[in-house]
Amino acid sequence: MKVKNTKSQKQHKTHKTETGTLAEEIETYGVNDLISFLEKQKGLDYDDAEIIRKEKINGHAFLKFTTKKFRDCGMPGGTAMILADFAKECKEKKSRAFSSYRTKKDLKEVLEKYGAGRIEDIPQFSPRIHKIDEKDESFLHCLKDIRIKLSNMGTVNQSNEAIRCEYISAILHACVHITKNLTGKYIRINPQFEIIGGESTGRVDYAIGALEELFCITEGKQFQIDIGFAQNIMQCESAYRTNKRKQKADDAFYDYIFGIVTTATEWYFLLYTPDGISCTSKNPLSIRFVESALKEGSEEEKELYKSVKRVMEVIVGLLKDRVDVEKMPVVKKQRVCSYFEE
Template structure:
């Protein structure tokens, strides 16, 4: 269920609770939709079976999310809708008022989330591994140079990034890394990527805003959760639920296909430490049991110092992984069997 509507050293939660509550109703979320988003959402509800004439009536009458809950069968039939779809829409609107969605930010127990994948642990060590593609970045890459210059400007202002650094400071490093990865990935693939901070996603059971959503065309392909180091396991739990909901969002936009299969990538980061997840229905994998780290230390301001070399090496490694994930997900053939084969290949290499 989709709706459109970001945050630095440490994995830190910038996850936003929905209206500050543990749960909201599905109706509360749908009320935010404009006409186009409402129609897209309704078309993704297979049980409604809406045909083109029914959709056209909603479109012509400019029915948005707020209007949807004031519809009656009489109103719809007056504008030419058949009794069947009119009845189903009104019944569905009532069901939406009763349907509760849990906020992403309320998932604090990784053990609870992993149990849904038949993994028993309170930590991340039991999550199986996958082997990510890594994009090799030439040292002279212009985007890499701009990224390093931007990082040095921040280091000069903020000093060494430590566990107590403000979330806003960490966010600036995360944003710089992600934007750089998108630009290099665009050059490598000739595809257009976009990044949406504080992007709202509505799943079948959960909803909320994710720190950063990366899209290729209109499809979600990567979700980033920013978490403080002390709350790393919360970051994993929330990112997994965000990926589940993103998968459901993508699925709704597809033509009905009983064999539909897809996968997405997740990132849990503190700016310093970076963890990468691969989600497919019923399965969660991680790129490494240990984090990939970037050492943001003030001593790195000295060009060609060991600290600068370590910083640059860490940045290149993390960028290479993110770019590799984007390239893989954006360029895979849009067929379920090919995507399954791709995931199986990653498993076999671990």
């Protein structure tokens, strides 16, 4: 006997997907974006960059260029061959998975790409916080949820990543809800959201954004915060490129993405822009999820509430900033600069 599918019986996807390849990403590059990309990937020098600029070679044209075409533009023979081979490689190359960045060598390569030798060398920025009322409904709901999880799962000490993500999720959901109420803007949180853009691809633990934009990417870890940094930087870079592709932007496009690297007990924040990265590695926030905090009126309970509120105020501040900022590149640049003003 055949059974008709009802609405309740239909399967629904638990995550959204962004499809694409490295070649499709390069297709969106304007002249300046292509030059920047080739400078990072192939050490393109000033003279060769000027040839590309003069000939107005964008990403679409680059992928079709051969050694002869580069030579016809006045490119030196060696450079022409290198760029032509690289264009062919890009058309065949698959983007690297975020999860594959898992060694000290990978971390070093990612940091060097942004001019840093160690995490401690990354420029610092000061997140703009938004004070949360202690009686805020979403805040109180979050605390109640955390208490239930603590009661069911116990102290977070040697807990695995899945358990830690239970607490991360509770905090992020509350922050998104508070931000929606504050701004009246459409904003969503998508667990296990897949992003493909530029060099890397894969699912991120949590992506927060609107219909056509990603605002904030969170990477949850059991430990290994340093590897979390490498993965989150590449995730933010891909999110930036995804935003640019979806908005069909030109060379004037400018955007910034916030990143969060956390074990639930430690919280680090990143700011990604096409000009570079900055973070709060020297001033992480911490939360102690201990069963003794379940005792009403205890010092542990007070400290738990205080530390959760402090983390949420930073996240809400970042989300509110990103949701409210105007789309004009000059305004976004000014907003980013304000994070470094004393």
